[in-house]
Amino acid sequence: IQMTQSPSSLSASVGDRVTVSCRASQSIFTYLNWYQQKPGKAPKLLIYAASSLQSGVPSRFSGSGSGTEFTLTISSLQPEDFATYYCQQSYIMWTFGQGTKVEIK
Amino acid sequence: EVQLVESGGDLIQPGGSLRLSCSASGVIVSSNYMSWVRQAPGKGLEWVSILYSGGTIYYADSVKGRFTISRDNAKNTLFLQMDDLRAEDTAVYYCARDRIYGGNSGALDIWGQGTKVTVSS
Numbered sequence: 001i002q003m004t005q006s007p008s009s010l011s012a013s014v015g016d017r018v019t020v021s022c023r024a025s026q027s028i029f030t031y032l033n034w035y036q037q038k039p040g041k042a043p044k045l046l047i048y049a050a051s052s053l054q055s056g057v058p059s060r061f062s063g064s065g066s067g068t069e070f071t072l073t074i075s076s077l078q079p080e081d082f083a084t085y086y087c088q089q090s091y092i093m094w095t096f097g098q099g100t101k102v103e104i105k
Numbered sequence: 106e107v108q109l110v111e112s113g114g115d116l117i118q119p120g121g122s123l124r125l126s127c128s129a130s131g132v133i134v135s136s137n138y139m140s141w142v143r144q145a146p147g148k149g150l151e152w153v154s155i156l157y158s159g160g161t162i163y164y165a166d167s168v169k170g171r172f173t174i175s176r177d178n179a180k181n182t183l184f185l186q187m188d189d190l191r192a193e194d195t196a197v198y199y200c201a202r203d204r205i206y207g208g209n210s211g212a213l214d215i216w217g218q219g220t221k222v223t224v225s226s
Binding site: 031033035037042043044048049052054086088091093095096097098099 | 140142149150151152155163165199203204206207210211212213214216217218219
């Protein structure tokens, strides 16, 4: 299963609403997870099962979608949110998207 | 404290072998689904292998036949034996716990800090 994220990068300002899209090459129902990675650090789980917020993750992060189309939304971008975001499917084997880098405008 | 600590990364020549270790504390390796994920320099994440609590194993096509995942229950440690290494195996290797939420599907909720493998002559 191929996972395609868009955009590959985006520039945004603190306080902006940001959305990242992830498309699967076939239906993965809701077996979709989102991770945040900062330079030199291990990834961090944000959202699992498409829309469930991982414990300890701020509520400004949310996920939606099912089947082949999924979205990660940051409702109000904070300085600590500038990072790279990855989607990952766990329906058949495990595949990551190519990543979306969120940069400061 | 829940922690995964990888070790064993090194500079190795093409065709060589290396064994990575992932020592766990606060999580029982044998009771969990445990994965290896790698990240080549400047690139994205690539899933490598998983070992189910029941013993089922899967590998990415890119490493099948060359890498072997295993665990030592007494030492609470996960391993990745890497043979016939190639330049394209150069990456930071992370171990992670796959927390299951449906069937055999889950999310990687606990990660180690990573260990660097460089394959070069």
